[in-house]
Every structure is written in C-alpha cells, then in structure tokens.
Amino acid sequence: MNKTYYSLLVATMLVCGQSVADDSIHTGEGTFYGYGGGGNCSFPLPDDSIYTAAMNATDYNNSAACGAVIEVTNTKTNQTVTVRIDDQCPECAKGDVDLDQDAFAEISPLEAGRIPISWKYVANEQAGNMKLFFKEGSSQWWTAVQARDHRYPITAIEYRVSGSGNSYANLERKPYNYFVKADGFGVGPYDFRITDFWGQTVEVLSVPLILTNEIDTATQFPVHQGDGSSGDTGGSGDDGSTPPDDNNTPTSDNIAVSEATDSSWNDGYCETVTVTNNNDHGVVWAVTLDITGSVYNLWDGQWSQSGKTLSVTGASWNDSLSAGASTTFGFCANR
Incomplete structure (x- = not known):
C-alpha cells in the first residue's frame, strides 16, 4: 500500500479524562490459526516482522484491543512471544488468545494445539509515528477513521472541523475498529484528539479527507x-545512587516540586507536576500543593483534596525515589 505523508501541526498533552489502563496479568489458553490478513480489526496485512493474534470476544471489547501489543507466555515453559492484536476470536473464552501459527511456534510445538498461557499489555516498540486512515467510502456525509501504529491501545478518537472553534465531539467505535459519524464530519480539514488507555492524548490538526492512503x-x-518498562528499583543503581529507604513512611522533607500547565480553558486546566528528591538518600515521597478549583482526575499518583490543598503520594511504580531522582504526576481540575 502506498503511503502519503502530510505536514501536520501536532501537540501532545495529558488527557483530562478517566484512564482505563490494564496492567494486570491475564490467564487463559493459547491456540493457533492460519492468519491470512483481513482480520476483524480492519488492518492491512502486516509485514513478516510482526506476529499477530486474535483476542477473545470479552477482552476484544468492541475492538478496544485492536492494535494492542501483548506479551504471551507459555506457563509450562516460560517461553514468551510478543504479538499484535489484529483479529477477534468470538468462540474463545475470556483470557484466551488465538495466535497466528508462527507466533504459536515460538513458544510451543504446533502439535500441542492448546497450551496454558498468561499475557499482559506492553508498549508497541515497533511503532514509529501514529497513522490515521479513512475507510473507503468515507465522505463529508458519512465518515469513518481509524488509528494505526499506536504505542498503546486506543480508547477514544474525537474530532472537530478545523478552524470551527467547536469543542471536540466523540466518535462511535465500531467492532471493526473504525470510529464513525453516521452523518459525516462535514467539509474538512479536521482536527483529531486521540486518547490511549493510559489517559494520554495527542492532538492532530488540519487533517484532509484523503482516501486509500495512510496519513x-x-x-x-x-x-x-506504568507499562512495566521502567527499570529495577532494587539494590544500588549503576550510577551509584542510593536505593529508596526501607522505611516506607511517605516524606515531604527536601522534596522539590515544579508545576507546568499543559492546557487551560475557561472552566478548567491540566498540569504536569515534577517531584524531585533532593535528599542524599532514597525516600517514599509525599507532596502538597495549593491549587485553584477541584481536581476531578489525577494520574500516576494517589490523592486527596481538602479545600485548596491537594495531597499526593506516588503510585506503586513511582512512589520510591533514589537520591536526586525525579518523577511526574498530572491532574486536571475544574476552576
């Protein structure tokens, strides 16, 4: 397939909405089938470097798993393989994954037929830039668009006509992995706001309605x-830093905080907060902020609010900071 590339104005920011990330370990049975392309996710046939799989109907969840990359482990042998979800397995039980034949062969002899597995979502390490693709037949009167080559599963695509000044409108997700507006987007170009399952968003502006080519x-x-890619926190670091204290009582002593506004509008705003441990030893951190308004979403931390005071401690993956180390959390608030 020919690919056409356009120069687009893009801004990356954190979403002001609820994250639905799944960092749990799933269990079920692994099987295989002869994948020939054209799966339920409506992706083009992948190249030979990408293993694929069909997700059970429950975890497929109306195409929410499409394009997700999962690491599958044969729990008998601990052999693993990484696959991209391109299809649905309607008859598979919750937790089951139907691997393409080559992927199955990486972790089991084919003659086994069915094996016990565990699996988890991981980042798509092969993803370059994310692409948008309008479904054939799309027009200003009926429009369908999908995202491809995304690092994490997509939870929402919103649109507006560029330059309209309108708020973003949510699009209906279909089981065949397109986001659709039955009466069309109108005359383009369009702006899109795309959200992944961690609650991260990217905004892509001035996208023309071009068919048959990836944009x-x-x-x-x-x-x-939180996707499991961060390094080991145990023991002394290679840089000689001291590991976090064995005392797990959160502390705010010698913890520096800096705030940056990611987005702001009349009724609210979103910020990213950087927390730095200025101690000469590791700590489990806690911070308080004086803020405007009421927080309605906060990610990468645990929080409570009393009046104008926002109190935050770390999440399970970022609550411990070695000497000199930093981490971030973000929040959105109504004014």
Whole structure:
C-alpha cells in the first residue's frame, strides 16, 4: 500500500479524562490459526516482522484491543512471544488468545494445539509515528477513521472541523475498529484528539479527507511509566545512587516540586507536576500543593483534596525515589 505523508501541526498533552489502563496479568489458553490478513480489526496485512493474534470476544471489547501489543507466555515453559492484536476470536473464552501459527511456534510445538498461557499489555516498540486512515467510502456525509501504529491501545478518537472553534465531539467505535459519524464530519480539514488507555492524548490538526492512503500524524504517545518498562528499583543503581529507604513512611522533607500547565480553558486546566528528591538518600515521597478549583482526575499518583490543598503520594511504580531522582504526576481540575 502506498503511503502519503502530510505536514501536520501536532501537540501532545495529558488527557483530562478517566484512564482505563490494564496492567494486570491475564490467564487463559493459547491456540493457533492460519492468519491470512483481513482480520476483524480492519488492518492491512502486516509485514513478516510482526506476529499477530486474535483476542477473545470479552477482552476484544468492541475492538478496544485492536492494535494492542501483548506479551504471551507459555506457563509450562516460560517461553514468551510478543504479538499484535489484529483479529477477534468470538468462540474463545475470556483470557484466551488465538495466535497466528508462527507466533504459536515460538513458544510451543504446533502439535500441542492448546497450551496454558498468561499475557499482559506492553508498549508497541515497533511503532514509529501514529497513522490515521479513512475507510473507503468515507465522505463529508458519512465518515469513518481509524488509528494505526499506536504505542498503546486506543480508547477514544474525537474530532472537530478545523478552524470551527467547536469543542471536540466523540466518535462511535465500531467492532471493526473504525470510529464513525453516521452523518459525516462535514467539509474538512479536521482536527483529531486521540486518547490511549493510559489517559494520554495527542492532538492532530488540519487533517484532509484523503482516501486509500495512510496519513502520518508526525507524533506518537510517549512511553508511560506504568507499562512495566521502567527499570529495577532494587539494590544500588549503576550510577551509584542510593536505593529508596526501607522505611516506607511517605516524606515531604527536601522534596522539590515544579508545576507546568499543559492546557487551560475557561472552566478548567491540566498540569504536569515534577517531584524531585533532593535528599542524599532514597525516600517514599509525599507532596502538597495549593491549587485553584477541584481536581476531578489525577494520574500516576494517589490523592486527596481538602479545600485548596491537594495531597499526593506516588503510585506503586513511582512512589520510591533514589537520591536526586525525579518523577511526574498530572491532574486536571475544574476552576
């Protein structure tokens, strides 16, 4: 397939909405089938470097799993393989994954037929820039668009006509992995706001309605701390830093905080907060902020609010900071 690339103005920000990330370990049975392309996710046939799989109907969840990359482990042998979800397995039980034949062969002899597995969502390490693709037949009167090559699963695509000044409108997700507006987007170009399952968003502006070609967004979701890719926190670091204290009581002593506004509008705003441990030893951190308004969403931390005071401690993956180390959390608030 020919690919046409357009120069697009792109801004990356954190979403002001509820994250639905799934960092749990799933269990079920692994099987295989002869994948020939054209799966339920409506993706083009992948190249030979990408293994694929069909997700059970429950976890497929109306195409929410499409394009997700999962690491599958044969629990008998501990052999693993990484696959992209391109299809649905309607008859598979919750937790089951139907692997393409080559992927199955990486973790089991084919003659086994059915094996016990565990699996988890991981970042798509092969993703370059995210792409947008309009379904054939799309027009200003009926429009369907999908995202491709995203680092994490997509939870929402919103649109507006560029330059209209309108708020973004949510699009209906279909089981065949397109986001659709039955009466069309109107005359383009369009702006899109795309949200992943960590609650991260990217905004892609001035996208023309071009059929049969992938449109390069020139952007990608950032790597998220909570996806399991962060390093080991045990023992002394290679840089000689001291590991976090064995005392797990959160402390705010010698903890520096800096705030940056990601987006702001009449009724609310979103911020990213950087927390830095200025101690010469590791700590489990806690901070308080004086803020305007009421927080309605906060990610990468645990929080409570009393009046104008926002109290935050770390999440399970970022609550411990070695000497000199930093982490971030973000929040959105109504004014």
